[in-house]
Amino acid sequence: MMEKSNFIRTIIEEDLKTKKHDYPVTRFPPEPNGFLHLGHARAILTNYNLATEYGGYFNLRFDDTNPVTEDTLFVEAMQKDIEWLGCPWKNLYYASNYFDEMYKRAMLLVKKGMAYVDELTADEIKTYRGDLTTPGKESPYRHRSVKENVRLFEGMKNGEYPDGSRVLRAKIDMASGNMNMRDPVIYRIQRAEHHNTGNDWCIYPMYDFAHPIEDAIEGITHSLCSLEFEDHRPLYDWFVKHCEMPNVPRQIEFGKLMIAHQITGKRHIRKLVEEGVVDGWDDPRLITLSGLRRRGVPPQAIHAFIETLGLPKSQGYTDIAMFYEVVRDYLSQHARRIHGIIDPVKVVITNYEGDIETLEAPFHRDREDFGSRPVAFGRELYIERDDFLMEKPNKKWKRLSLGIEVRLMHAYFIKAHDVETDDEGRIQTIYCTYDNATRSGTGFNERKPNGTIHFVEATTAKPAEVRLYENLLKEDGSNAINDASKKIQHGFIEGNVDMHEQEAFQFTRNGYFALDPDSRHDALVFNRVVALKSSFKK
């Protein structure tokens, strides 16, 4: 694939050319407090691709500096998702493994008189900070002696003070126009069990302090993050410099990938999961990576999507339709085609005598290497209910009607002559005749059928539950939950196909479908990954 240029690529190429670095080292630094979603794919793939394309490497680092929100459940899920995405990391790190080093670096700051222990309450700190247009005031504790600060910071670490009673702050500039520079808190006291370090620590570093140290320790060259951290960059650089880190990483910000009308917020998804509105973090209607995987989206389609979008420094909402189109495009080239009826109605071929016969059908019209499979044909079939109308309504109708002849794909022409309905007038059975001379592959061309439809032979077909999805949120502007977002139907697929787990198939004329983990041998369950495009207008 031809890589698109982007401003970060330009920076890296420049850094390589000037020998600032021999190769790039990047990282993806999630906090393990939720599931990864499509938006994160941009960050993961960007970091991975940039590093590997230029001969460097990529790390996965869990940014686990806040024990109360983090959980090993998420640590495991994230690893699985990133592996699935196809971005193997060279090293797996935890910010929490650097707690000793971070403490030492913070102490260095204290000793240099560049950090102090503050005893203001959280509310007081907020008040002293000022607001967007008024400068902050210095804390009365700001000018303690280095000696006192050393003792107090040690005391914090040793658990001598209650939670929230003291913090360590960097001494920078209470009047700065950049709020982040108004003596940011860098350590807080928090007695909480950490998923990795247990109860070893009762003080935990804040992101602004921890992140640059982590990057520097790992020798990250280009530290990519999203736009909202732009005004944290001076602080990032301040810590790298004053903590005297030997490696100097460069923070570069890019625009987050946001998808319109999709739920990505951790709290929001958690709530939906808890309330049973969705079937879990991997519900196929969610654009979590787990949800997309379960739905049957191939990771390569996600790569292609991210690549098409590029890497902007602006911020906007991308239409989910663009994603589905890329998925379709990928699947169109890579998915095997089979017949699956998702809303069946029975057809009886009244002039068909004898046993089931077997025809041959290719898996993909343009890909001989995909091979072919045997397709059964016999007296009883299923076709799609909406492929039949009693009367052909107009000349555009390219399907079955009474007295009208259509081609059954890869089989014969059939012509409908009668129907049987139930008490409510709903069609139960369509009676047709077939013409043995029209068998597919014989080159028969004496008549043109009124279109081509697909079918499945009734006695050999396998029943299948199909789950059809629409957007989870209504797109009418209300953003309310769409109650019709999951629709379950019962249909049939042809009986002679071997399937691999998670392989997406095209059910001819219906869209792409993949086996759901709920499937069992005798009870197949498919998710519709995405429908086919249709220009059909009645």
Added chain:
RNA sequence: UGGGCUAUGGCCAAGUGGUUAAGGCAUCGGACUUUGACUCCGACAUCGAUGGUUCGAAUCCAUCUAGCCCAGCCA
């Protein structure tokens, strides 16, 4: 009335002073078709605004306008 950032067609997005402003999505025509899919043709922008610099500007300068982010002991 602080600081940071962004503005290119309905959406995403290339472009970093020099022919008719890439490409994708969407939309609208049309061709083809044993998937109303795919594929293929065709249509679809004076680059937020206004001034300036220049032989020449989406690209440089100025001013203005709009939008986003920042006042967690979250990340």
